[in-house]
Amino acid sequence: MGMAQRPLAHGPIFRLTLALVGCALFGGLVWLLAATFGPVRRDPHNPPIHRFEGVSGPAAATVVPPAIPADWRDYDQGGPSRLVILLTDEDSNWAGLAHGLKSIGVPFRITRDANEAGHHRVMMVYPSISGRVLTPEALRIIARHPETGGTVIGCGIEGGGLEEVFGIGPAESSREHRKLRLDPAHPLLAEFTDPLELELPVNSADPDSALTMLSHRPTRGRVLASYEDGRAALVHRAVGSGHAYALGPDVGHLLLKGYNDRQELLSRSYANGFEPALDTWLRLLRAIYREGEPAAVTLHTVPGGRPLSVVLTHDIDFTRSIVNAPAYAALEREQGVAATYFIQTKYVQDWNDDIFMNEQAGPILQELLAAGAEIASHSVSHSRVFENFPPGTGTERYPTYRPFVQERLLTVNGTVLGELRVSKFLLERLTPGLEVQSFRPGHLRNPRDLPQLLQATGYRYSSSTTANNAMTHLPFRLMHGRATQAVTDIYEFPVTIEDELPPPLPQRLGRALHVAERIARYGGLFVVLIHTDSTGEKLEFQRRLTAELQAKDAWFGRLQDFAAWWVGRDQVELDAHRTADGLHITLKAPLPVAALALQLPGTGWRVDAGEAGLNADGSQVRLNLPPGTHHLRLHR
Numbered sequence: 038m039g040m041a042q043r044p045l046a047h048g049p050i051f052r053l054t055l056a057l058v059g060c061a062l063f064g065g066l067v068w069l070l071a072a073t074f075g076p077v078r079r080d081p082h083n084p085p086i087h088r089f090e091g092v093s094g095p096a097a098a099t100v101v102p103p104a105i106p107a108d109w110r111d112y113d114q115g116g117p118s119r120l121v122i123l124l125t126d127e128d129s130n131w132a133g134l135a136h137g138l139k140s141i142g143v144p145f146r147i148t149r150d151a152n153e154a155g156h157h158r159v160m161m162v163y164p165s166i167s168g169r170v171l172t173p174e175a176l177r178i179i180a181r182h183p184e185t186g187g188t189v190i191g192c193g194i195e196g197g198g199l200e201e202v203f204g205i206g207p208a209e210s211s212r213e214h215r216k217l218r219l220d221p222a223h224p225l226l227a228e229f230t231d232p233l234e235l236e237l238p239v240n241s242a243d244p245d246s247a248l249t250m251l252s253h254r255p256t257r258g259r260v261l262a263s264y265e266d267g268r269a270a271l272v273h274r275a276v277g278s279g280h281a282y283a284l285g286p287d288v289g290h291l292l293l294k295g296y297n298d299r300q301e302l303l304s305r306s307y308a309n310g311f312e313p314a315l316d317t318w319l320r321l322l323r324a325i326y327r328e329g330e331p332a333a334v335t336l337h338t339v340p341g342g343r344p345l346s347v348v349l350t351h352d353i354d355f356t357r358s359i360v361n362a363p364a365y366a367a368l369e370r371e372q373g374v375a376a377t378y379f380i381q382t383k384y385v386q387d388w389n390d391d392i393f394m395n396e397q398a399g400p401i402l403q404e405l406l407a408a409g410a411e412i413a414s415h416s417v418s419h420s421r422v423f424e425n426f427p428p429g430t431g432t433e434r435y436p437t438y439r440p441f442v443q444e445r446l447l448t449v450n451g452t453v454l455g456e457l458r459v460s461k462f463l464l465e466r467l468t469p470g471l472e473v474q475s476f477r478p479g480h481l482r483n484p485r486d487l488p489q490l491l492q493a494t495g496y497r498y499s500s501s502t503t504a505n506n507a508m509t510h511l512p513f514r515l516m517h518g519r520a521t522q523a524v525t526d527i528y529e530f531p532v533t534i535e536d537e538l539p540p541p542l543p544q545r546l547g548r549a550l551h552v553a554e555r556i557a558r559y560g561g562l563f564v565v566l567i568h569t570d571s572t573g574e575k576l577e578f579q580r581r582l583t584a585e586l587q588a589k590d591a592w593f594g595r596l597q598d599f600a601a602w603w604v605g606r607d608q609v610e611l612d613a614h615r616t617a618d619g620l621h622i623t624l625k626a627p628l629p630v631a632a633l634a635l636q637l638p639g640t641g642w643r644v645d646a647g648e649a650g651l652n653a654d655g656s657q658v659r660l661n662l663p664p665g666t667h668h669l670r671l672h673r
């Protein structure tokens with residue numbers, strides 16, 4: 038038998054071919070199944086969206102106003118009871134100082150005229166004192182001021198021959214200073230007791246962005262604060278009944294660092310902590326003002342003069358969150374409070390999540406509104422890279438605006454204006470009669486241009502950063518482009534407590550209350566952010582937190598309520614003067630301000646004329662201000 042011919046059909050080539058064809062068929066089947074039933078790899082430029090029948094807009098294009106440089110002359114008004122800033126450089130960070138004094142409630146005026154400044158008991162010379170920026174006559178006025186019972190806060194004393202007045206030797210400058218320590222033994226600093234108030238970061242830890250800071254050696258002055266190397270950062274000299282303070286760090290610059298989201302690692306925590314790095318300076322300036330001005334009346338920071346303002350907020354950025362939201366609103370109603378709901382208008386399906394801004398959303402929004410909630414915007418795409426979005430054209434519209442989160446750090450077709458315009462439009466369209474006033478970006482991502490783009494798109498209030506990052510527990514006004522020269526009408530209300538960082542929120546009640554307690558010592562703002570992705574323990578946390586803070590007489594309100602009150606308060610002009618045994622206060626309010634409390638100089642005051650309520654020891658008066666000019670007379 039010869040060798041049997043091996044049939045070709047069973048040869049290796051045939052088997053290989055069969056295997057290849059089989060693989061190809063199987064692969065094709067898997068692809069077909071995946072394409073039909075599995076998670077689809079979407080076309081980023083044509084993602085699935087929810088179409089609301091007949092809805093498109095907004096119709097009008099957004100026009101972004103140009104940056105108009107802030108003018109110090111806007112603050113050049115008011116009587117001698119105000120703290121006066123003698124401005125020695127118009128290109129300085131004076132806007133930070135102005136906004137900070139507004140926040141802490143010290144009435145002030147800005148002038149370039151030393152003669153005018155001399156009529157005020159408390160004068161702050163900012164940002165520097167030297168023969169280059171002040172005339173010999175102006176330097177003489179400053180030098181004489183403490184001798185006549187006045188107070189001078191001298192910033193950046195580089196020369197001008199005033200060292201003797203301030204009780205210091207010549208200035209030394211260094212880029213090495215990072216922080217300073219306050220001396221709690223000095224009576225002026227008695228209100229500062231927390232370790233985070235007594236040691237303050239003043240300069241970036243990054244050598245490339247560290248500023249040059251002045252220090253002084255005291256001669257006749259007493260050191261109130263010193264840098265880590267022992268050199269003096271703040272020196273006080275008592276001159277009879279007058280005072281001279283020499284201040285090294287540029288407080289206006291520091292304030293703008295915080296307000297502009299440029300803290301450069303100065304902040305000692307990101308969220309859920311106490312960070313008074315800016316507030317301590319503002320309280321210190323207020324203490325100097327109260328010490329030096331017999332008619333020092335300041336605006337309280339909390340409605341009704343209560344110890345703390347609490348704003349409960351929720352971010353709805355997940356399919357289940359919108360369904361859970363009514364449970365939170367019901368709890369809030371039960372406890373007699375109301376909250377702000379930042380809602381993502383998620384009509385695009387993407388890598389992040391499924392669509393939840395669909396036909397089910399309208400009725401839920403209505404239900405939240407009926408429970409007294411504020412409906413606010415939490416953007417369209419909730420992108421982690423929102424801060425890198427281009428500003429956009431201002432013509433973005435639903436349903437053609439389709440930002441697509443492709444992966445964690447990649448979003449296509451998103452613009453800042455699109456996120457702002459379209460989310461506001463849709464929320465207002467789904468809840469007729471609603472005006473969306475507040476905005477919070479996803480992941481608190483902050484584009485540089487956000488302040489002016491919020492203003493251009495009709496928002497008023499922002500809650501876009503953390504209090505710790507801004508280094509303040511007080512609201513503040515936002516600058517155009519987060520720069521130093523132009524101002525917007527948008528105010529920021531930073532987040533104090535959030536629910537994503539470890540440990541889990543339910544384990545943090547004691548810590549959150551401890552933060553609230555420290556902020557309540559000076560009437561700060563306590564913004565709580567709780568995602569409604571689950572109920573259960575988070576809901577219980579909120580119940581207990583609310584009950585505890587209510588028991589401590591905290592004020593509660595939605596962001597738009599607190600913010601409207603704050604903006605009204607921010608525009609109040611206050612002047613006061615002392616008579617033999619009396620105090621006459623004049624208030625000008627362009628907007629109504631309910632339950633505004635005024636902190637009076639000392640205690641034991643009674644109201645003569647005008648409708649106002651006093652607190653128990655006669656140190657604080659509360660009144661409702663309709664728009665207009667109001668007079669209040671008090672006596673002891």
Ligand SMILES: [Zn+2]
Pocket residue numbers: 352353354415419478479480
């Ligand atoms: Zn979010």
